[in-house]
Amino acid sequence: MVGNDHDTAFVKFDRVQKSYDGETLVVKDLNLGIGKGEFMTMLGPSGSGKTTCLMMLAGFETATFGDILLDGKPINNIPPHKRGIGMVFQNYALFPHMTVGENLSFPLEVRGMGKDEREKKVKRALDMVEMGKFGGRRPAQLSGGQQQRIALARALVFEPELVLMDEPLGALDKNLREQMQFEIKHIHDNLGVTVVYVTHDQSEALTMSDRIAVFDDGRIQQLATPDDLYERPENAFVAAFIGENNTLRGKVVGVDGDHCTVRLDDGSKVEALAVNIEGEGARSTLSLRPERVSIAPETADNVFEGVVQELIYLGDHIRVRVSVGGNDDFIVKVPNSANGRQVKKGETLKLGWSKADCRALDPS
Amino acid sequence: MAQADAGALDGRDGNVTRMVTADGIPLKRSLQRAERRRKIAALLLVTPLLAFLLIVFLFPIGQMMWRSVDNPQVVNALPRTLNALEGWDGSEVPSEEVFAALAADFREDLQRPRADQTWGPLGVRLNYELSAARGAVARTVRNVPDFEPPYREAFTDSHRLWGDPAFWRVIQREGRPLTASYYVAALDREYDDEGNIVRRDENRRIYVGLFMRTLALSLGITFLTFALGFPIAYYMSILPMRHANLLMICVLLPFWTSLLVRTTAWIVLLQQQGVINEVLVNIGLIGDDGRFSLMYNMYGTIIAMTHILLPFMVLPLYSVMRTIPPSYLRAAKSLGATPTTAFRRVYFPQTLPGIGAGAVLVFIISIGYYITPALVGGQSGRMISNEIARHMQQSLNWGLAAALGSILLVGVLILYWAYNRLVGADNLKLG
Numbered sequence: 001m002v003g004n005d006h007d008t009a010f011v012k013f014d015r016v017q018k019s020y021d022g023e024t025l026v027v028k029d030l031n032l033g034i035g036k037g038e039f040m041t042m043l044g045p046s047g048s049g050k051t052t053c054l055m056m057l058a059g060f061e062t063a064t065f066g067d068i069l070l071d072g073k074p075i076n077n078i079p080p081h082k083r084g085i086g087m088v089f090q091n092y093a094l095f096p097h098m099t100v101g102e103n104l105s106f107p108l109e110v111r112g113m114g115k116d117e118r119e120k121k122v123k124r125a126l127d128m129v130e131m132g133k134f135g136g137r138r139p140a141q142l143s144g145g146q147q148q149r150i151a152l153a154r155a156l157v158f159e160p161e162l163v164l165m166d167e168p169l170g171a172l173d174k175n176l177r178e179q180m181q182f183e184i185k186h187i188h189d190n191l192g193v194t195v196v197y198v199t200h201d202q203s204e205a206l207t208m209s210d211r212i213a214v215f216d217d218g219r220i221q222q223l224a225t226p227d228d229l230y231e232r233p234e235n236a237f238v239a240a241f242i243g244e245n246n247t248l249r250g251k252v253v254g255v256d257g258d259h260c261t262v263r264l265d266d267g268s269k270v271e272a273l274a275v276n277i278e279g280e281g282a283r284s285t286l287s288l289r290p291e292r293v294s295i296a297p298e299t300a301d302n303v304f305e306g307v308v309q310e311l312i313y314l315g316d317h318i319r320v321r322v323s324v325g326g327n328d329d330f331i332v333k334v335p336n337s338a339n340g341r342q343v344k345k346g347e348t349l350k351l352g353w354s355k356a357d358c359r360a361l362d363p364s
Numbered sequence: 365m366a367q368a369d370a371g372a373l374d375g376r377d378g379n380v381t382r383m384v385t386a387d388g389i390p391l392k393r394s395l396q397r398a399e400r401r402r403k404i405a406a407l408l409l410v411t412p413l414l415a416f417l418l419i420v421f422l423f424p425i426g427q428m429m430w431r432s433v434d435n436p437q438v439v440n441a442l443p444r445t446l447n448a449l450e451g452w453d454g455s456e457v458p459s460e461e462v463f464a465a466l467a468a469d470f471r472e473d474l475q476r477p478r479a480d481q482t483w484g485p486l487g488v489r490l491n492y493e494l495s496a497a498r499g500a501v502a503r504t505v506r507n508v509p510d511f512e513p514p515y516r517e518a519f520t521d522s523h524r525l526w527g528d529p530a531f532w533r534v535i536q537r538e539g540r541p542l543t544a545s546y547y548v549a550a551l552d553r554e555y556d557d558e559g560n561i562v563r564r565d566e567n568r569r570i571y572v573g574l575f576m577r578t579l580a581l582s583l584g585i586t587f588l589t590f591a592l593g594f595p596i597a598y599y600m601s602i603l604p605m606r607h608a609n610l611l612m613i614c615v616l617l618p619f620w621t622s623l624l625v626r627t628t629a630w631i632v633l634l635q636q637q638g639v640i641n642e643v644l645v646n647i648g649l650i651g652d653d654g655r656f657s658l659m660y661n662m663y664g665t666i667i668a669m670t671h672i673l674l675p676f677m678v679l680p681l682y683s684v685m686r687t688i689p690p691s692y693l694r695a696a697k698s699l700g701a702t703p704t705t706a707f708r709r710v711y712f713p714q715t716l717p718g719i720g721a722g723a724v725l726v727f728i729i730s731i732g733y734y735i736t737p738a739l740v741g742g743q744s745g746r747m748i749s750n751e752i753a754r755h756m757q758q759s760l761n762w763g764l765a766a767a768l769g770s771i772l773l774v775g776v777l778i779l780y781w782a783y784n785r786l787v788g789a790d791n792l793k794l795g
Binding site: 058059060079080081082083084085086087089090091093095096097106107110111154155158164 | 689691692694695696697698699700701702703705706709710713714
């Protein structure tokens with residue numbers, strides 16, 4: 001994977017800390033390398049420090065401690081307008097008193113570019129986002145999606161090597177958001193520009209990113225590719241934050257190489273993959289994806305019985321809420337196929353899952 | 365037309381289909397009916413204020429403008445004389461006939477009850493045009509009952525002005541129910557012997573210069589409030605709400621004290637023996653004989669009015685700046701603009717509606733400001749409103765006061781119109 005080599009990274013956060021009030025750290029010891037051409041997403045709940053990191057990279061906040069390097073050079077003391085980093089803002093920040101064309105022309109003008117060249121580049125950027133005919137309009141005359149495209153074009157028109165995006169799709173409705181995700185990804189692939197993308201929407205992060213840094217409490221909880229993050233969460237926060245997740249809590253009673261046995265609080269035992277446990281006797285959170293639970297398995301490492309509490313019809317599948325091992329919110333996904341099994345409320349189901357799919361993580 | 369409507373209404377005519385509501389009434393008409401009800405409700409809501417404004421604002425303004433051209437005094441007092449004067453060529457003293465008519469007019473006037481007698485206002489009115497006219501009327505009128513023909517000699521013996529054709533020309537000119545002479549005087553002009561409007565002698569010109577000074581002072585004060593108000597409004601807009609409110613209280617504090625108190629406080633500070641001069645003398649910056657004259661001149665007016673009008677600039681500016689998200693400046697910087705360029709090209713243009721609103725407010729208030737210039741303005745800090753007030757209260761020449769006021773009003777309206785053409789009143793943002 002690109003950018004894994006920390007020393008040759010295009011963007012590098014080196015032991016960065018940030019505090020606003022001198023009492024609490026918003027960003028605690030951030031180390032992160034982003035490779036050239038990579039699409040890196042910072043994902044996390046609000047207040048996790050991801051936007052602060054982006055703002056430090058853009059130059060609107062200063063790091064309290066540590067260095068931020070761009071292409072090997074520390075940029076802590078370079079003002080934002082000299083960093084040459086494109087940025088797309090949450091509310092687009094298109095200048096309302098200028099036309100779309102003037103908005104796009106602005107970064108080129110302040111760089112002292114000639115009129116002909118400016119017009120050529122503006123046109124090319126507008127065509128790239130399929131807004132060629134809108135150069136004369138004012139931002140207020142555009143829809144949210146169109147404004148979004150213009151903001152994107154403006155951040156790219158001066159050909160920066162790094163583009164930052166701060167929840168750029170947050171204000172759009174769902175369909176438009178999905179379409180824009182695709183388009184941004186497409187533009188990224190075509191231009192080969194490095195993108196740092198901040199969002200709290202995990203599906204957005206999973207769709208678009210090369211790698212995702214999951215933020216919580218001012219730290220990166222896990223830095224991995226989307227599939228790794230989903231399949232192999234390293235701690236309980238990531239497991240719960242990314243995708244749907246069944247949680248079982250208990251105590252580790254035996255460790256056997258990669259695997260361990262956990263006794264749940266109601267006394268039943270579960271075989272699980274030992275990922276992040278402190279050892280025998282420590283408490284642990286077990287994480288299990290709903291789609292990895294099978295109903296009435298012939299053989300399985302773990303077999304449980306559960307009473308169906310609720311059925312939620314979702315079209316392509318049915319979410320079944322079962323009470324298992326003292327957890328009333330245990331979710332099982334039943335595909336809605338023609339010859340599929342019919343499940344009724346109150347029924348007792350036999351459930352099974354493999355120990356490789358059940359990850360024993362830190363107690364949360 | 366009605367038939368065509370009916371044809372369209374019954375809907376069987378296949379070509380014309382018109383939208384109708386469920387009960388068959390055309391949609392447009394039902395809509396109008398619904399709208400009408402709403403309009404009436406809206407009208408009822410504004411009626412009290414409208415009536416109030418009409419009675420206490422528009423009506424007095426109309427009256428004032430009427431008074432600036434209204435000219436009843438001569439017409440009321442001397443109907444026969446004016447009649448006899450018709451056809452007089454104005455070059456020599458009028459004939460005996462005219463003087464007989466004058467005597468008849470005065471005699472009739474003296475018959476009236478004292479409160480209705482018209483020779484008093486006549487004297488005052490003629491005096492505006494020709495000094496000593498009031499004396500001529502007053503000294504003569506008492507003796508008129510004893511006059512014997514020939515009246516011409518009797519009148520000219522009583523006062524020399526009756527033998528002066530210039531005086532008679534004034535009577536003839538002002539013997540019409542409407543007059544332009546107040547406006548003529550308000551523009552520093554007068555009638556010459558041929559009845560042409562000419563400029564007054566240089567040392568008697570007052571009002572045009574005063575208008576110009578008022579305009580210049582108002583513009584200067586508007587600019588000063590802008591120069592002082594813009595930074596503070598900007599600072600308040602980027603502060604957290606809590607601190608901004610504290611600052612706002614400081615800005616608004618002047619509103620909470622009486623205008624008179626504030627102006628008096630400025631007197632305490634600014635006078636020759638005042639706080640500022642004393643401090644400067646005591647720390648040795650200026651000598652005792654080098655004290656600044658900070659008041660009873662133009663500086664006093666400018667300083668005090670800038671202070672008093674500052675909130676009118678800060679408030680609209682602040683309310684506009686508050687709505688400009690900081691992300692615009694950030695965006696501009698991220699696009700490569702230096703902080704100065706970002707401010708000039710991105711932030712400043714967006715504050716223009718606030719600047720316009722503040723400037724119009726301050727300018728229009730200051731152009732008619734009265735009390736502060738009256739108290740601290742002295743001679744060089746007087747404004748046109750002080751002159752209007754003087755004519756209202758001391759010289760009692762209400763016609764001239766009304767003419768000056770009307771010119772001021774029209775001037776303000778013209779400026780507002782120009783502003784509207786240039787910037788657009790829709791762009792005003794008062795908060």
